[in-house]
Amino acid sequence: QAADYSKEHPLKVALVVHGFLGDKSFMDSAAAGLEKAKAELPVDVKIIEAGNDPSRWQPALADATDAGYDVVIAGTFDMTGFIVDLAPQNPETKFIIFDDAPDFSKCSCSNVLAIEYQTSSAAYLAGYAAAELSKTGTLGTISGMEFPTVTNFKVGFDEGAKAARPDIKILSQVAGTFDDPAKGKEIARAQLDQGADVIFPIAGATGIGALQAVRDAHKLAVGVDSDQATIFAATDQAQANVIFTSVEKRIGRSLYIALKDTIEGQAKYGTRLLLGLPEGAVGISRNAYYEKLVPAGLRAEIDAVEQKISKGEIVPETLLK
Amino acid sequence: MTTENMAPLLQAIGISKTYPGGVVANDNVNIAVNAGEVHAVVGENGAGKSTLMKILFGVEQADSGELRLVGEQVRFGSPRAAINAGIGMVFQHFSLVPSFSAYENIVLGSEPRSGIRFDRRKAIEEVRALSARFRLHVDPLQPVRQLPVGQQQRVEILKALYRGGRILILDEPTAVLTPQEVTELFSAIRALVAQGRTVIFIAHKLPEVLEISSRITVMRGGKTIGEIETKDATEQKLANMMVGREVTLRVERKPYNGKVTLAVNRLSLMNELRATVCDDVSLTVRSGEIVGLAGVAGNGQAELIEAIAGLRSVAGGDIAIGGESILPLGVRARRGKGMASIPEDRISQGLALGASVAENLVATRLDDRLFARGGLLDLGEMRANAERLIERFSIRIDGPNALAATLSGGNMQKVVVARELSEQPRLLLVSQPTRGVDLGSTQFIWRILTETRNAGAAVLLSSADLSELLALSDRLMVFYRGRIVAAFRNSDELTTEMLGACMLGLSRQSPEEMRAALA
Amino acid sequence: MSEAATTRRWAVLRRETGRALGAAIIALAVAFLIILFSSKTPLQAFATLTTAPITKVRTVGLWIDDVAKLTVAGLAYSLVFQARQFALGVQGQVYVGALAASYIALSPLGQTWCAIPLGIVCAMAGGALWGFLPGIAKARLGANEIVSSLMLNYVAIELANYLIRVDLTTPNSRLLSTAPFPSTAVFPALIPNTRIDIGLIFALTSVVAVWFALYRTSWGLKLRLVGHNSRFAQYAGIKEAFIIVSAMAASGALGGLLGAMFVEGRSFGKLAVSFEGNLAFEGLLIAIVARNRPLAVPVAALFYGYLRQGAQLMSIRTDVPSEIIVIVTAVIILLVASSYSVKPRAMLAAITRSSRPARTHVEAVK
Amino acid sequence: MIELLATVFSAAFFLTVIRTSTPLLLATLGGLIADLSGALNVALEGIMLVSCLTAVVVSVYAPWYVAVIAALLAGAFLGSVMAFFHLRLKADIVLVGFAINIFASGATVFALTLATGGDKGSSTNLISKPVPALDLSFLGMVPGVGGLLVRTLSGHSVLSWLAGLLVFVLWYFLYRTSWGLQLRSVGEHPSALEAAGVSANALRGWSLVASGALAGLAGAQLSMFNYVGFTRDMTAGRGFIALGAVLLGARHPVGALLAALLFGMFDALSVVMPGLFNWIPAELIRMIPFVVTIVALILFSYRMKLTSTTFDH
Numbered sequence A: 001q002a003a004d005y006s007k008e009h010p011l012k013v014a015l016v017v018h019g020f021l022g023d024k025s026f027m028d029s030a031a032a033g034l035e036k037a038k039a040e041l042p043v044d045v046k047i048i049e050a051g052n053d054p055s056r057w058q059p060a061l062a063d064a065t066d067a068g069y070d071v072v073i074a075g076t077f078d079m080t081g082f083i084v085d086l087a088p089q090n091p092e093t094k095f096i097i098f099d100d101a102p103d104f105s106k107c108s109c110s111n112v113l114a115i116e117y118q119t120s121s122a123a124y125l126a127g128y129a130a131a132e133l134s135k136t137g138t139l140g141t142i143s144g145m146e147f148p149t150v151t152n153f154k155v156g157f158d159e160g161a162k163a164a165r166p167d168i169k170i171l172s173q174v175a176g177t178f179d180d181p182a183k184g185k186e187i188a189r190a191q192l193d194q195g196a197d198v199i200f201p202i203a204g205a206t207g208i209g210a211l212q213a214v215r216d217a218h219k220l221a222v223g224v225d226s227d228q229a230t231i232f233a234a235t236d237q238a239q240a241n242v243i244f245t246s247v248e249k250r251i252g253r254s255l256y257i258a259l260k261d262t263i264e265g266q267a268k269y270g271t272r273l274l275l276g277l278p279e280g281a282v283g284i285s286r287n288a289y290y291e292k293l294v295p296a297g298l299r300a301e302i303d304a305v306e307q308k309i310s311k312g313e314i315v316p317e318t319l320l321k
Numbered sequence B: 001m002t003t004e005n006m007a008p009l010l011q012a013i014g015i016s017k018t019y020p021g022g023v024v025a026n027d028n029v030n031i032a033v034n035a036g037e038v039h040a041v042v043g044e045n046g047a048g049k050s051t052l053m054k055i056l057f058g059v060e061q062a063d064s065g066e067l068r069l070v071g072e073q074v075r076f077g078s079p080r081a082a083i084n085a086g087i088g089m090v091f092q093h094f095s096l097v098p099s100f101s102a103y104e105n106i107v108l109g110s111e112p113r114s115g116i117r118f119d120r121r122k123a124i125e126e127v128r129a130l131s132a133r134f135r136l137h138v139d140p141l142q143p144v145r146q147l148p149v150g151q152q153q154r155v156e157i158l159k160a161l162y163r164g165g166r167i168l169i170l171d172e173p174t175a176v177l178t179p180q181e182v183t184e185l186f187s188a189i190r191a192l193v194a195q196g197r198t199v200i201f202i203a204h205k206l207p208e209v210l211e212i213s214s215r216i217t218v219m220r221g222g223k224t225i226g227e228i229e230t231k232d233a234t235e236q237k238l239a240n241m242m243v244g245r246e247v248t249l250r251v252e253r254k255p256y257n258g259k260v261t262l263a264v265n266r267l268s269l270m271n272e273l274r275a276t277v278c279d280d281v282s283l284t285v286r287s288g289e290i291v292g293l294a295g296v297a298g299n300g301q302a303e304l305i306e307a308i309a310g311l312r313s314v315a316g317g318d319i320a321i322g323g324e325s326i327l328p329l330g331v332r333a334r335r336g337k338g339m340a341s342i343p344e345d346r347i348s349q350g351l352a353l354g355a356s357v358a359e360n361l362v363a364t365r366l367d368d369r370l371f372a373r374g375g376l377l378d379l380g381e382m383r384a385n386a387e388r389l390i391e392r393f394s395i396r397i398d399g400p401n402a403l404a405a406t407l408s409g410g411n412m413q414k415v416v417v418a419r420e421l422s423e424q425p426r427l428l429l430v431s432q433p434t435r436g437v438d439l440g441s442t443q444f445i446w447r448i449l450t451e452t453r454n455a456g457a458a459v460l461l462s463s464a465d466l467s468e469l470l471a472l473s474d475r476l477m478v479f480y481r482g483r484i485v486a487a488f489r490n491s492d493e494l495t496t497e498m499l500g501a502c503m504l505g506l507s508r509q510s511p512e513e514m515r516a517a518l519a
Numbered sequence C: 001m002s003e004a005a006t007t008r009r010w011a012v013l014r015r016e017t018g019r020a021l022g023a024a025i026i027a028l029a030v031a032f033l034i035i036l037f038s039s040k041t042p043l044q045a046f047a048t049l050t051t052a053p054i055t056k057v058r059t060v061g062l063w064i065d066d067v068a069k070l071t072v073a074g075l076a077y078s079l080v081f082q083a084r085q086f087a088l089g090v091q092g093q094v095y096v097g098a099l100a101a102s103y104i105a106l107s108p109l110g111q112t113w114c115a116i117p118l119g120i121v122c123a124m125a126g127g128a129l130w131g132f133l134p135g136i137a138k139a140r141l142g143a144n145e146i147v148s149s150l151m152l153n154y155v156a157i158e159l160a161n162y163l164i165r166v167d168l169t170t171p172n173s174r175l176l177s178t179a180p181f182p183s184t185a186v187f188p189a190l191i192p193n194t195r196i197d198i199g200l201i202f203a204l205t206s207v208v209a210v211w212f213a214l215y216r217t218s219w220g221l222k223l224r225l226v227g228h229n230s231r232f233a234q235y236a237g238i239k240e241a242f243i244i245v246s247a248m249a250a251s252g253a254l255g256g257l258l259g260a261m262f263v264e265g266r267s268f269g270k271l272a273v274s275f276e277g278n279l280a281f282e283g284l285l286i287a288i289v290a291r292n293r294p295l296a297v298p299v300a301a302l303f304y305g306y307l308r309q310g311a312q313l314m315s316i317r318t319d320v321p322s323e324i325i326v327i328v329t330a331v332i333i334l335l336v337a338s339s340y341s342v343k344p345r346a347m348l349a350a351i352t353r354s355s356r357p358a359r360t361h362v363e364a365v366k
Numbered sequence D: 001m002i003e004l005l006a007t008v009f010s011a012a013f014f015l016t017v018i019r020t021s022t023p024l025l026l027a028t029l030g031g032l033i034a035d036l037s038g039a040l041n042v043a044l045e046g047i048m049l050v051s052c053l054t055a056v057v058v059s060v061y062a063p064w065y066v067a068v069i070a071a072l073l074a075g076a077f078l079g080s081v082m083a084f085f086h087l088r089l090k091a092d093i094v095l096v097g098f099a100i101n102i103f104a105s106g107a108t109v110f111a112l113t114l115a116t117g118g119d120k121g122s123s124t125n126l127i128s129k130p131v132p133a134l135d136l137s138f139l140g141m142v143p144g145v146g147g148l149l150v151r152t153l154s155g156h157s158v159l160s161w162l163a164g165l166l167v168f169v170l171w172y173f174l175y176r177t178s179w180g181l182q183l184r185s186v187g188e189h190p191s192a193l194e195a196a197g198v199s200a201n202a203l204r205g206w207s208l209v210a211s212g213a214l215a216g217l218a219g220a221q222l223s224m225f226n227y228v229g230f231t232r233d234m235t236a237g238r239g240f241i242a243l244g245a246v247l248l249g250a251r252h253p254v255g256a257l258l259a260a261l262l263f264g265m266f267d268a269l270s271v272v273m274p275g276l277f278n279w280i281p282a283e284l285i286r287m288i289p290f291v292v293t294i295v296a297l298i299l300f301s302y303r304m305k306l307t308s309t310t311f312d313h
């Protein structure tokens, strides 16, 4: 089957974004993975932005399925239900769902591949570092909304921070929205005013605003989903300079691998993959800013903690089992 | 000075104007106004007088024809152009900003400035000087809202004069004035003329026209019928020219002796600003009688009628119909007790212009089982009702489904009257029933009111037109500053001058005299 | 009916239809121009916009489902606009109605036959309450209904977010939505495998009901009289306050019904955060184009729903974003609200001639 | 509670209140001018949104003050569009306003895609500039209160100072110049001015333009100071809150200032409260500005009713 796809007859892939690109984290990461696949594999990629209106998500997915793509990709629990409905009706089409999984025992989903990410373990590392870097002993987290894929970051972050400094104080706030940067900025400012000096926004575009507040205050921030320092480096050096690391959920990379496996006939459709630190699907960014902002001693300490997690000596709390 | 050889000061030649919608308001109209005269324009409602004046003042533009100022052709594209040419106009409906003070209204649009600042001190000084010069006395600092109508009109005239008007157009200036105020206005007009101004004067009351003007242009149906020297004119002659037929305004009245239907006892009312507008007012109206309320606008008679109608809450005292207090009742319940009411302003209060005539004709009786059963409308009955009333009150329209907005002013008033009198009321409240209504319709409405009275209704009538009050009322009450200051039984001895003196607070009755007529 | 009146009605109908069509054509031309400038494949994009909704049974279903919802939204606005109240609270009513319907659907009653009727009744009651609040504030105190109803929209959305997160979501679920409703609480489909369900019947019933209420009942006549001239209504003994409050509450009930149609309809079958996707506001356009006439509302909804669906499919299949439809919407509102006539010359004259001040809504309402 | 009070009376909170109030105040002043001329401007929301984007895009290529002026012009342009449809084509002002709002929500996203090369959500690809904060740290030299002065007065956006100044300018304009007299007369009784030979429509038109321009400044503050950058629908109802503030401010510039500060304060509270009171659900805290608007509107209307009309039934 592997030989079936070539640059002339590529694997046709559609990514249905329920929302918009440009969040600099979640969706952008998925899109980047597909762009990489397009460049390196015999893959043709179409990205469909279905927008914020939930009533348009199912039609967009159905339309992509109808349009004859070989693989239709969508993310998060918002889309799982629709894929579970569409999969049996379209056995010829393969579906990949990331950051959520259907209950395979209850659906006939042999053409569905689910990928989930053990983000709490990576966030544990970031929390550990943040607590060590904090001068005030106060950290701040800002969640977009409260649901497990978001909260999982926070759970790991809090646990890591406490592991480093049991007396650490963590301010946390839910913004209630993923797309109001002005609100994110105000919340971050409030947390900075209350003494926090490392902020971890887990809130899409709302988080971008929080990062801006950290930049203006010359404090530190932890990025989320993508390597945000590197993304900002191109346009906003000052912003990149305060993001000492990011908790990466490497969606793009996992999608790239999933597509590669699909072409090679290796992909395990009909199952759920829970990827973590050992698979490299999650992790913290170790880039120039990390080198610059995190002292060598602490870096070594973090590497050691990561080793322990990989070996199972430390098992961070998680919402995904 | 030989006016014959000189071109008229202001001349309109062959003016035609058709409004969008096809009303031909002016059809080849001519008028010539000489310097230093008071030139009257008369005609029935809708004859096109106001339209012609608006063209002279640049508010409307003529479709054809030309204007000449001292023989030279001019064009007024806007009021500003006319103002610059020395024309000022006082509209039929005042154009004053209620919350602004008199001087602010007078200088509005031509304010004295120092730098970018509005120079209030200078404005006040100028207004004072102007009002002294033309003997038009107003307090420049009073908000216009608080001024009596007569003074508001002075403000309007001062406003025109302030802009250097040498020709002053007064569109129906006397309609809302008391006889005394009319006298004052006339002396002001004479002062203006003496100081070289020219006045164009519009009025429906022919004696006034004959008194003040030197020449008269008569209009009918959008055309000029002719021009006449005042010294050659008589009332009857003018009326014939205006209407094209003979008119008489006489009403026959039966004697009455009914029971007390409406009793108002020591009533006090307050306005929106919590100022007392009616104070300790008591009066009765018997079945089969018309009680007239005289008073300069703003002296409480309108508020009294609103309070009886249920549109205004009461600060003290009582109102009873047939011995039973109606204070706890809402408008609908009062109507249920046999009250009907013809409001002062038909467009803003008496009609829903966007609804059909049939709907307007049932609007006050929507809980009547005749038109609505179980909340459902009986369209057939509504239509039949409308057809009956259109016939009976000879309303000129396309049909019951025509929108009220498409009716002429007089016909709108007939719709209101028809609705209120479609059933014989026990108590009828009437305000300004013929304001802005022409002779023919006035005659008709007067007759209907009298018939209603003769059939046993108690009628409370408020009107600014004293001759109307004298023609219709059995008894008259005069309001001054929220109190009844005089009461009369109507008789041939009673004159508008006597009423006017009381209305202005110049003469008062003794308590005995008043009590005799109050009961 | 007299002949003159009949011909006049036809003339009005022709004129209004002409104006609506004229606005639609101009708006489509605007859309075409924007597509021409912004797309690499403008013809394909325009073709998708104008033909895609009818190419498949599935897309026809999407279209008709939208039409049903737009109709109810349009009716809700028409009702308050006829009373000259600029209440814009349909969005909030949709959320409240949806919450009420969801509580019924997820209760034990949701498993029984009465799930749908009871859900709808409760949704309408909830929506009516949400319409009643700005209504009473306006009628009793004169609080501006535009501002209060808009603010209540935000309140309702946050309320729904809160209740969904804290109360309605299934424990330990990862979803900001409820569990799917039991099948007894989901509208049966009229055409299988499409989104066309009995919501369409509710919509059509609402059209008739609103028309009947406005033109055949004394309440409707009173409501219209209040809308034409509120001073007159008071003078005539019509309880204006009652009419305003009841009109806003009735409109709210329609908004609540729309909420039930959303969550119990086949497109969702559950309650999720921000489910409504701004459709409630688009009802405003329907009401304006239909000139608040209930019988014209479904026609306007049919047309607009088509454009809406076409635009969505265009944004899925081509490089033109669906926001173009929003721009087209604005153009249509502006044109329909303007007193231009379809004759270009008169339009030109109106543009070049100076004119008198237009009567503003505020003056009229006061 | 102590914590809340400590927060509320801190200099940082004061800065936040000024920051959140500034766009509201500018938009409220815009709404006020239009309202006084007799045209309720419900398009403040949409005009702000368009100006937000304009400011961001222009500031990528030009200095910040050029971007602010561009936002102002964009607002003024939309105001003139409203004037055209309302005054020339006689469309109802509320409908025109909503058309502008709807247009803005779509057109900004559309334009954003063009400007960023595909992003529909936010302008993070664009390096936009902020409006500078005015640094008054020299006040620290004032003996005694120097520190307090710096903490409270330094660090506000230039536009905040401008907004404060505009309150005074607008008051002077309305009550001390002849144009102000004319403007107020148009709102109350347009035919008076017409009869005086001044075009009421021209004045209304200019009021709408000025109203748009002020809303444009509000947009600039929002997208160049409160947050630097643009995201879809970033005005988030602030235009409507401003409309409420116009009504609440008794149609007077100083009233507008107080109303905007009130709403700004509750907006700021809704940001700091979750950090202090974890047990209050975030959604309920986010309702605060909206609920406050409604309650304030109702109380205000109630007071107006008490003091003015005695009419009932």
Ligand SMILES: Nc1ncnc2c1ncn2[C@@H]1O[C@H](COP(=O)(O)OP(=O)(O)OP(=O)(O)O)[C@@H](O)[C@H]1O
Residues within 6 Å of the ligand: B019, B020, B021, B023, B024, B025, B043, B044, B045, B046, B047, B048, B049, B050, B051, B052, B092, B408, B436
């Ligand atoms: N703006 C307008 N649009 C359409 N028709 C109008 C308009 N203004 C006046 N008309 C019509 O033009 C005709 C002349 O009206 P005009 O106001 O000049 O009458 P008038 O002689 O002043 O009457 P009145 O004595 O009642 O004041 C009437 O038929 C009137 O209805």
Ligand SMILES: Nc1ncnc2c1ncn2[C@@H]1O[C@H](COP(=O)(O)OP(=O)(O)OP(=O)(O)O)[C@@H](O)[C@H]1O
Residues within 6 Å of the ligand: B020, B021, B023, B045, B046, B047, B405, B406, B407, B408, B409, B410, B411, B412, B437, B438, B441
């Ligand atoms: N504003 C208007 N717009 C359109 N048509 C009007 C307007 N005003 C009046 N008309 C029309 O002009 C005609 C004459 O109206 P007008 O009010 O002048 O009547 P009129 O001659 O004064 O009669 P009446 O004696 O009954 O008042 C009516 O048929 C009416 O439909």
Ligand SMILES: [Mg+2]
Residues within 6 Å of the ligand: B049, B050, B051, B092, B171
């Ligand atoms: Mg006239």
Ligand SMILES: [Mg+2]
Residues within 6 Å of the ligand: B045, B046, B408, B409, B410, B436
């Ligand atoms: Mg007339």
